[in-house]
Amino acid sequence: MLLCLTANHRIASLELLERLSVGAPAATRALVDNESFVTGAVVLATCSRFEAYLDIDEPLTAARTVAVESVLDSMAAASQVSVSELRASIAVHEGPAVAAHLFAVTSGLESVVVGEEEISGQVSRALHAARVDGTTSGDLERLFQKATHTSRGVRNRTDLHGAHRSLVRLALDLASSRVTDWTKARVLVVGTGRYAATAVGALRAQGASDIEVYSPSGRASAFAAARGIAVAQSFPLAAASADVIVTCTTDAVLHADSFTPGHRLLVIDLGLPRNVAPDVASVAGVELLDLETIRLHASLDEFQAPEHARALVCTAASEFSADLAAGPAITALRGEVHAVLEAEVARARARGADDATEAALRHLAGVLLHGPSVRIRELAAEGRIAEVASALELLHGVRAEPAAAIADDVAHSA
Template sequence: MVLLSLVASHSNLDLETVARLSEGASQVASRVLEDEVPVKGAVVLSTCNRYEIYVEAESHQDVHIARDAVVSHVASATGLDISEVTSALQTKVNDDAVAHLFSVGAGLDSAVIGEREIAGQVRRALIEAQAGGTASGSLIRLFQTASRTAKDVGTKTSLGSRGLSVVSVALDLAADLDEREWREKNVVVFGTGAYAGATMALLKELGVTNISVFSQTGRAETFVETRGGVALDAMSLGPALLNADVLVGCSGGGQQISGADLANNERTHPLVVVDLALSHDFDPNIDALDGVHLISLESVRMAAPAETADAVRSARQIVDEATQEFAVSLRERSADSAIVALRKHTMSVLEEELNKVRAQHGCTAAAEEVEFAMRRMVKQLLHVPTVRGRELAAQGRADEYAQAIETLYGITVEDKSSVASSPASSSTGAECPVDHRLLG
């Protein structure tokens, strides 16, 4: 088993390219698994400034096949040329993929270092993959460990205490452009997703009471039921725009607010437009209008405060330790197939001998004592090879262990899914009223 990630983010691409990769690519995970390729699972992590796909391939030889399958489906979903997608998506394998996700979840790879919103997005990515049936066991463990690592960074370093986020930095910039109190402002929020929810919560903390929400999907009514505010529809959006002091775009639904939509607004105060949508809720040229100020994700990235070196160093140490622990556990699991094969072989031999005892002595106390002793002996004999197998796997030598098992015992090490059921679990002694499997 091999973990790999294909990464496109603000760290290596412009946000326009990231947005193009994200469009229509949400179903890539399921489509890859539908192909006849050696891929066991896939999880998509898509945020306002990154598009990443995590995949579990069956072996190192299958990494290129898995990557090509993902690239092909991203290109098909977005309409981009395969060469463009190939050059845009960076590939990270095993330890590098693990370290990257843990850094992302901890906010160390964010435009705003230490932001806490990304941790929630990592959790939701896994939940969505599980709901869609695309998350393999290894990917579930990877994302769950990433969430725990993010929590450790948040509680053990000063990064978690500052409460910074893309939304908070954007609203700070908005406040600088219009020095009136927030409670005096009319705000319109576009979208009903995670960023919209975070925006609503922060606006309430700032004292804003007049908040309206618009969603092209028609979910605004449900959204405001639990968060407050007024739901807008297509008819009421126009008047709300004319009375707005701040517009916050968190939707990215494809339909942009243009300069013409705001041209008739006779403003006595600046109109601040905050566009947090990767694919833009507002025409990027909208700030050409008099009195309109546009804050984009690029603006937020440039304005994000630098964190102290000590806090970042502590956070990276936590991430590095978590990465090493997970990498060791990942390598240890690579010996599972060989260990299961050895156990299957040994228990098969044991059951043959026990059947002879049962046939000769029946269900007597003496037979039970013999069976107990034989099971205890086999358990002791398997202990050292099992421990040694995991130690070798942790050193990256699982293949050597599997080869030794095949050479010494003449057994074939198969995929563990095909050897999970051993003869020890069969009911060979069903005619006897004593369950011999429970002995020892």
């Protein structure tokens, strides 16, 4: 059974998300190592959400309850927040609802800026990280791969495609009320990661050309050379002459003593954990635009999701859930057919059959399996997977344990 625990910008404070982004990933990994019923986990952490996707070994209410409480306890301890506070800011999805949620997230429909472009890459990197850590599972692999495929479909078949929406661009749009002419603005970007690269592209789209990059970890030279921008050797000196600073790094937190009082400056903090301490806003002449402020302005009509995109996500989620429910039955049927096939291939070989005969037998088995496999998926989508299991046992003598919870949920959502 699949579970998703999510704390996101709609239900959790920025402070809580910040704490989760620091401590919770390691805690989720520990669940896979220490809890026998957790067979896989993928963690998605961005500036507007923290989500733990879990593969639970048993589709039982008791296992689900234990899993949720174990995740909450581990995440709360690692993030130094109370379990009650965390529980109040966590939403739990299970079964088909997990697919519907992740597909919407990956398509940018649940982002601060609806349709943002960065989230699909973040989802892909979350799966890759789980593979490297050895925490993913077969069902989670299929879930995340289907999410990426669905995201591409949404972008190609709706007006979200090519809209160039992102949190960075929204932040710069909001900043335009303070920056009268981007072509004359001196901009300092702090950070050299993917978000910093997005920031440089968005700044250029606004017309900015006088851009420097500063890296607390010393990686600015290669980043700057690849983008044709200057390198700032000293943050205080660069900040003293900048008009706008955009921070998106994991390597530093800037405090008030890093800025020159009286110098008019707009600081845009896109980091999570935050890159700019709250006391910076008290420095004379400095205006701070952080994720919390940006989030409050993200409900503009132009950033709302089209109904067509939602419909595509719902269809993809239903298909995935039906495939997941149908999996055990299809596997059982294929196992029975392949056993017969291998016996026939061996018998044919013993009688002198050549490679062409074996290829023909294997092709015939594939053709015979195609129709029943399609029908099993159709019946799963109708919530009739238990009937499929009974039919397989009656006609073929094979047992396929239906994913009862999934089958029931698919039926109710159909």
